[in-house]
Amino acid sequence: MNVQAIREQFPILNQEVNGHPLVYLDSAATSQKPLPVIQSLEAYYRQHNSNVHRGVHTLGTRATDQYEGAREKVKNFINASSTQEVIFTRGTTTSLNMVAYGYARHFLKENDEIVLTQMEHHSNIIPWQQAAKYTGAKLKYIPMEEDGTITLDAVRATVTDKTKMVAVTHVSNVLGTINPIxxxxxxxxxxxxxxVVDGAQSVPHMQVDMQELDCDFYAFSGHKMCAPTGIGVLYGKKALLEKMEPVEFGGEMIDFVDLYDSTWKELPWKFEGGTPIIAGAIGLGAAIDFLSEVGMNNIIEHEQQIASYAQDKLSQIEGINIYGPEHRAGLVTFNIEGVHPHDTATVLDAEGIAVRAGHHCAQPLMKWLNATATARASFYLYNDESDIDRLAEGIQRAKEYFGDVF
Known part of the structure; x- marks a missing residue:
């Protein structure tokens, strides 16, 4: 994979921050956007801007064709059975909430079990907490191993005949753990x-196949996979989506409206009330084209090489604690002993290096790690080993700045 050629497709990376060339290591929070995606948005607003599914004029037809064409691209990208199983949403959080409100609240009952893991992002914990409070269902957590993985034996011991839903992340946004979905x-x-699978950290980085994984629901966001913000996807098996209730009501999602009752349009539009995220969907389609051209297998292989290099490089620095399993997705979460991760991130930013610091919307996992916060460097197809070298140098400067407390 030619990383330099890929980097040239990302205009934002060609800049200095605080007098240093930018090293962007926060793609787990949001990825940067390549020229083809930026150009797709400009072309839509310059040439095709119109609402979809409504007008019969030329611009409306163009916009509808591009919007539904993007849905077809998503269907092929994740190997869904049909475009009816691809719902456009605002992102992973919205998608998971839709399942919790539109499905779980209607079909769970008292003492049913919802099984989670402690490595979940808050977006895959709070909706189920609320569903449990509403229905009387119980939350259970699969115990984790010391390295931040879960075993299938632990899954079997936790999932019982009372379990009605299992909600789990495909890839941990903190540990990089890849779960056996x-x-x-x-x-x-x-x-x-x-x-129900949170795919926010998997779909951007590896090939996912809904037929092979056999998930019932799968959620992901566009902004983490080179697409614009504000667009995401809920995949659901058709039979389940047909049973599931909409959570937003209004124009576009209706079939017939009377004064006292209404009926809903067929899938997928049943769940896309109001003017949809047209430009975002078109941008997502462009991002899928871009990633497919690079090759998802090439991307995951490259990222895991970078992650392995980062683990080796950072582990050589005295006083560094690295969290998570040896085999992981493309990120490294760490702390410098005696230095708050926010301070670490501030020093790194002064060197032009962007990392994330905080609890990463995973406070239960922070408690399990016995840490209030951590620093996280996350990688994507535009990063290479030189970025990791800069990160290591920046960490050394952070240690020096705070008095090298070891």
Missing amino acids: KEIAQIAHEKGAII
């Missing part, structure tokens, strides 16, 4: 439960 789905289905 296919096997977890099989265990859930054997017990009659459905599985």
Whole structure:
């Protein structure tokens, strides 16, 4: 993979921050956007801007064709059975909330079980907490190993005949743990439960196949995969989506409206009330084209090489604690002993290096790690080993700045 050629497609990376060339290591929060995506948005607003599914004029037809064309691209990208199983949303958080409100609240009952893990992002914990409070269902957590992984034996011990839903992340946004979704789905289905997967950190970085994984619901965001902000996807099996209730009501999602009752349009439009995120969907389609051209297998292989290099490089620095398993996705989460991660991130920013610091919307996991916060360097297809070298140098400067407390 030619990283330098890829970097040239990302205009934002060609700048200095605080007098230093930018090293962007925060793609787990949001990725940068390549020229083809930026150009797709400009072309839409310059040439095709119109609402979709409504007008019969030329601009409306163009916009509709591009919007629904993007849905077809998503369907092929994740290997859904049909475009009816691809719902455009604002992002992963919205998608997970839709399942919690539109499905869980209607089909769970008192003492049913919802099984989670402690590595979940808040977006895959809070909706289920609320669903449990509303229905009387119980929350259970799969115990984790010391390295931040979960075993299938632990899954089998936690998922019971009372379990109706299993909600789990595909890739941890803190640890980089890659969970065995296919096997977890099989265990859930054997017990009659459905599985909901947070794919925010997986879809941008690896090939995902809905037929192979056999998930019931799968959520992800565009902004982490080179697409614009404000666009995401909820994949759901058609039979479940047909049973699920809409959570937003209004124009576009209706079939017939009377004074006292209404009926809903067929999938997928049943869940896309109001003017949809047209430009965002078109930008997502352009991002899928871009990533597909690079090759998802090339991307995950490259990122894991970078992550391995970063683990080796950073572990050589005295006083560094690195969290998570040895085999991981493309990120490294760490702390410098005696230095608050916000201070670490501030020093790194002064060197032009962007990392994330905080609890990463994963406070239960921080408690499990016995840390109030951590620093996280996350990688994407535009990073290479020179970025990791700069990170290591910046960490050394942070240690020096804070008195090298070791």
